[in-house]
Amino acid sequence: MSALLTPELLRRLEQVQMLAARRAKSSLKGERRSRARGLSVEFADHRNYVLGDDLRYLDWNLYGRLDRLFLKLYEEERELPVRIFLDASESMNFGSPPKFDFARQVAAAVGYVALCGFDRVSVNVFPETGPGPEQAHRAALRSIRGKKSSMSFFQSLTALTAAGAADFNAALQRGAMEARQAGVAIVLSDFLDPAGYEEGFKALIGRGFQTHAVQILAPEELDPTAFGDLRLVDSETGVEQEVTFGRYRLKAYQQTVANYIQRLREYCAGRGVRFFSVSSSTDLGDLLLKQLRASEVWG
Amino acid sequence: MSFLSPWSLLFALSLPLVVTFYLLKRKRVVRLVPSTVLWQRFLAENQASAPFQRLRNHWLMWLQLLLLLLLVLALARPFFFGNVGQGALQIVVLDASASMQATDESPNRFERARQEALNLVDGLKTGFGTSSQQMLVMVAGANAEVRQSATSEKAALRRAIQSAQVTDSPTRLAEALRVAATLTKDRADAEVHLFSDGAGVDLTEFERIDLPLVFHRVGQRNNNLGIVSLDVKANPENPAQRAVFASVNNFSGASVESLLELRLDGELIESKSITAGPTNTTPVVFVANQSQDGVFSVRLTQPDDLLADNEASVVSLLPEPVRVLLVSRGNRFLEKAIAAAGPNIEVVTVPDYTVASPEAAVVVLDDVAPTEWPGANLLAIHVANTNWFEGGIGTLEAPPIVDWKNTHQLLRFVSFDTVQVAQALEVRTPTWAVSLVDSPAAPLVIAGELGRQRIVWVGFDTLQSTWPLRISFPIFIANSIEWLNPASAAAERLTLRAGDPFRFPLAESLVPEGTVLSARVKMPGGDERTLPLDSRAREFVFGETGNRGRYEVTLGTNQLVFVANLLDAQESNLRPSEELSLGRRGTVAATPLQRANLEYWRWFALAGLVVMLGEWWWFHRRTA
Numbered sequence: 001m002s003a004l005l006t007p008e009l010l011r012r013l014e015q016v017q018m019l020a021a022r023r024a025k026s027s028l029k030g031e032r033r034s035r036a037r038g039l040s041v042e043f044a045d046h047r048n049y050v051l052g053d054d055l056r057y058l059d060w061n062l063y064g065r066l067d068r069l070f071l072k073l074y075e076e077e078r079e080l081p082v083r084i085f086l087d088a089s090e091s092m093n094f095g096s097p098p099k100f101d102f103a104r105q106v107a108a109a110v111g112y113v114a115l116c117g118f119d120r121v122s123v124n125v126f127p128e129t130g131p132g133p134e135q136a137h138r139a140a141l142r143s144i145r146g147k148k149s150s151m152s153f154f155q156s157l158t159a160l161t162a163a164g165a166a167d168f169n170a171a172l173q174r175g176a177m178e179a180r181q182a183g184v185a186i187v188l189s190d191f192l193d194p195a196g197y198e199e200g201f202k203a204l205i206g207r208g209f210q211t212h213a214v215q216i217l218a219p220e221e222l223d224p225t226a227f228g229d230l231r232l233v234d235s236e237t238g239v240e241q242e243v244t245f246g247r248y249r250l251k252a253y254q255q256t257v258a259n260y261i262q263r264l265r266e267y268c269a270g271r272g273v274r275f276f277s278v279s280s281s282t283d284l285g286d287l288l289l290k291q292l293r294a295s296e297v298w299g
Numbered sequence: 300m301s302f303l304s305p306w307s308l309l310f311a312l313s314l315p316l317v318v319t320f321y322l323l324k325r326k327r328v329v330r331l332v333p334s335t336v337l338w339q340r341f342l343a344e345n346q347a348s349a350p351f352q353r354l355r356n357h358w359l360m361w362l363q364l365l366l367l368l369l370l371v372l373a374l375a376r377p378f379f380f381g382n383v384g385q386g387a388l389q390i391v392v393l394d395a396s397a398s399m400q401a402t403d404e405s406p407n408r409f410e411r412a413r414q415e416a417l418n419l420v421d422g423l424k425t426g427f428g429t430s431s432q433q434m435l436v437m438v439a440g441a442n443a444e445v446r447q448s449a450t451s452e453k454a455a456l457r458r459a460i461q462s463a464q465v466t467d468s469p470t471r472l473a474e475a476l477r478v479a480a481t482l483t484k485d486r487a488d489a490e491v492h493l494f495s496d497g498a499g500v501d502l503t504e505f506e507r508i509d510l511p512l513v514f515h516r517v518g519q520r521n522n523n524l525g526i527v528s529l530d531v532k533a534n535p536e537n538p539a540q541r542a543v544f545a546s547v548n549n550f551s552g553a554s555v556e557s558l559l560e561l562r563l564d565g566e567l568i569e570s571k572s573i574t575a576g577p578t579n580t581t582p583v584v585f586v587a588n589q590s591q592d593g594v595f596s597v598r599l600t601q602p603d604d605l606l607a608d609n610e611a612s613v614v615s616l617l618p619e620p621v622r623v624l625l626v627s628r629g630n631r632f633l634e635k636a637i638a639a640a641g642p643n644i645e646v647v648t649v650p651d652y653t654v655a656s657p658e659a660a661v662v663v664l665d666d667v668a669p670t671e672w673p674g675a676n677l678l679a680i681h682v683a684n685t686n687w688f689e690g691g692i693g694t695l696e697a698p699p700i701v702d703w704k705n706t707h708q709l710l711r712f713v714s715f716d717t718v719q720v721a722q723a724l725e726v727r728t729p730t731w732a733v734s735l736v737d738s739p740a741a742p743l744v745i746a747g748e749l750g751r752q753r754i755v756w757v758g759f760d761t762l763q764s765t766w767p768l769r770i771s772f773p774i775f776i777a778n779s780i781e782w783l784n785p786a787s788a789a790a791e792r793l794t795l796r797a798g799d800p801f802r803f804p805l806a807e808s809l810v811p812e813g814t815v816l817s818a819r820v821k822m823p824g825g826d827e828r829t830l831p832l833d834s835r836a837r838e839f840v841f842g843e844t845g846n847r848g849r850y851e852v853t854l855g856t857n858q859l860v861f862v863a864n865l866l867d868a869q870e871s872n873l874r875p876s877e878e879l880s881l882g883r884r885g886t887v888a889a890t891p892l893q894r895a896n897l898e899y900w901r902w903f904a905l906a907g908l909v910v911m912l913g914e915w916w917w918f919h920r921r922t923a
Binding site for chain 2 (some may be wrong): 031090091092093094095099181190192193194218221226228229230232233234235236237239240241242243249253255256257259260
């Protein structure tokens with residue numbers, strides 16, 4: 001069915017549903033409970049009949065008992081917009097397997113779950129300008145709805161490549177602004193932008209997004225294998241950094257990485273953002289079916 | 300500004316080396332990484348996250364600490380206590396006499412002196428310039444010997460000092476110091492370093508010489524029992540036997556008991572127990588039968604600090620009949636005295652000495668001018684018409700006897716206290732003889748060796764003096780006959796003091812004309828020496844007699860044995876002296892070790908350089 005996700009995984013993902021902490025605010029109909037009153041099977045309330053109301057919704061039983069006209073109100077079911085922020089910068093190409101592949105798989109899984117739940121999925125790929133042939137796929141990913149669209153969704157994801165330098169904060173800010181309704185935001189990145197990640201998160205949270213962050217790091221970043229006198233070149237910015245690195249400093253480096261992740265985790269926890277940090281070599285099923293479920297991203 | 304060691308500036312050559320290290324480009328491997336964010340944080344955290352961190356065990360740190368320590372040590376300019384001479388020319392005189400074998404220092408005095416001399420060599424300032432010093436090495440053993448002429452080369456000086464050997468001979472410092480005095484003459488910047496125990500040293504002759512002497516004393520105590528004299532004679536009570544006279548001197552402050560063994564040609568004959576009181580001399584007499592010529596040895600069994608004087612030997616030749624020809628107009632005293640001189644003496648009296656006179660070993664001329672001069676050894680009494688004396692012969696009336704040499708063999712047990720002389724011949728002592736008895740104006744008795752003829756000359760008529768009535772007269776005559784007897788003279792030649800050359804007259808027929816004969820000498824240690832002798836040689840001389848013991852000489856078909864002994868009371872007296880006496884005028888005090896700048900910082904600096912190189916290597920190895 002898809003190279004991104006195995007059929008077995010897709011089957012299991014069909015059984016889960018995105019959990020929204022808040023009622024949907026979308027203006028389009030869907031399957032999510034919302035505060036809006038409208039047409040559905042879920043009874044919500046009664047109100048006094050006023051001239052012009054549709055007589056089909058009069059509660060005749062109540063009229064019989066009280067001899068007064070009441071109108072039955074039903075909950076309007078609306079859709080839940082799910083917005084996926086996918087980091088497609090050059091740095092995501094690293095790792096074995098590449099971080100970008102892992103990120104696409106997670107994006108595919110999240111999108112599939114959302115599509116199965118009749119929610120609208122939009123994927124914000126940043127940096128926004130990709131190679132020419134990709135543009136159509138990127139445009140196709142801006143708004144997808146319905147399970148039948150999942151195939152084209154997967155194809156578009158597969159067609160993506162990671163290249164260039166990304167501005168993480170700007171990408172999140174733009175995504176927050178262009179959303180008509182807030183919903184669920186899932187950020188897939190390595191969070192290694194020199195400018196930081198705070199502004200981007202602030203914009204999402206401020207717009208009312210229920211935000212989840214998945215940090216994907218390459219195994220080589222967690223446990224470097226290159227030692228000696230090194231001149232490190234940043235794949236995105238081209239910045240050079242000279243480092244003399246020996247095995248005796250490995251622990252210190254790992255501690256630095258742990259500190260960085262912990263700081264990010266604390267930042268997210270303080271703002272109600274669910275945070276996950278994984279290596280690109282992590283088992284995908286473990287992340288999707290255990291960690292995300294346990295954290296009630298979906299259930 | 301000046302430098303203590305300008306040559307150290309050569310270390311500056313290592314500066315480019317350090318610069319070279321830094322010129323070497325560190326080869327960095329270029330790696331493309333997803334992001335340098337984590338690395339920047341890593342560097343920031345590990346460089347300045349906190350002023351202090353937990354001390355970790357780094358090899359580099361230890362190397363740097365070691366380097367720093369070495370540099371600090373070098374800067375502190377460490378030095379050791381050592382002997383340092385100040386003069387530009389330093390003359391090292393090593394005493395190699397028998398007393399330097401004393402074991403009161405470890406391992407013995409000589410080794411200690413050698414070590415101190417080597418220390419002095421270490422302290423020698425070498426190099427170019429005015430501060431450079433030179434050193435000359437002399438060894439005063441059996442002979443004074445210059446081992447190394449003046450040089451700055453420490454290796455040669457060390458070699459010369461290392462090769463010096465201690466001997467069994469008495470101290471011959473005076474000879475060495477005489478050479479040193481010549482070398483240091485008119486040099487204000489010269490120093491003579493004498494390494495000695497100061498035992499048995501007589502430096503009276505340097506009373507008037509300005510000798511820049513520095514005395515380095517070795518030796519600590521005086522624990523020695525030694526044989527100081529040994530003689531063998533016919534037993535006076537039984538002429539068929541031999542009597543061995545030995546004197547054992549205890550130089551220590553405590554009474555010592557020991558056994559004294561007598562051996563004849565190595566075979567134990569008798570052993571006597573002796574008890575020597577503190578600083579006392581104990582005479583011991585052994586009586587032994589002897590059937591053939593041999594060597595008597597006496598040995599003390601008690602070990603002490605000096606072994607060289609615990610054994611002594613003497614060559615004993617069997618007495619042979621001696622014919623004494625008395626040329627006299629009649630002198631009963633003399634006749635009786637000669638006849639009583641020994642058991643094997645045959646006296647023949649004649650009025651004049653002519654060609655027809657009988658052969659004799661000793662001729663006595665008593666106030667007689669002989670027709671023919673005898674060729675044998677001669678006792679001439681009141682004989683004036685000779686060609687022995689220069690400047691003519693005068694007459695002295697009643698010359699008083701003011702001095703006599705009772706240390707000479709001829710005057711042993713002879714005293715002239717109560718001897719008056721009516722008239723004597725006035726002569727001057729010839730060069731070949733020594734004066735034994737002196738009046739203020741002229742010698743009265745002289746003795747010496749002219750060619751191979753031994754002569755004793757008495758300058759007055761014994762009948763014109765009170766001497767024949769004194770006990771000293773027959774003793775003198777007996778001593779004279781003994782000394783003049785060619786057989787005893789030959790025996791004397793065979794017993795010598797260590798270090799004295801062995802001389803043996805050769806019969807003309809021994810080496811045929813135009814041939815070369817080699818003489819082999821077997822040394823006490825078992826080594827052999829071979830010396831060539833040609834037909835013109837009239838005497839065999841062997842000088843390598845520094846060690847005591849028995850020497851066996853083979854001359855063609857002839858075999859002879861001679862012995863060398865220490866037998867020196869002064870040398871056996873091991874008491875180290877704090878100062879050397881230079882006659883009545885001056886003394887030289889023993890110099891303690893001088894505190895001196897024998898600096899060793901160069902070695903620390905060198906070690907520091909090595910550590911630095913090691914550190915550099917290590918650093919690059921572990922980061923590679």
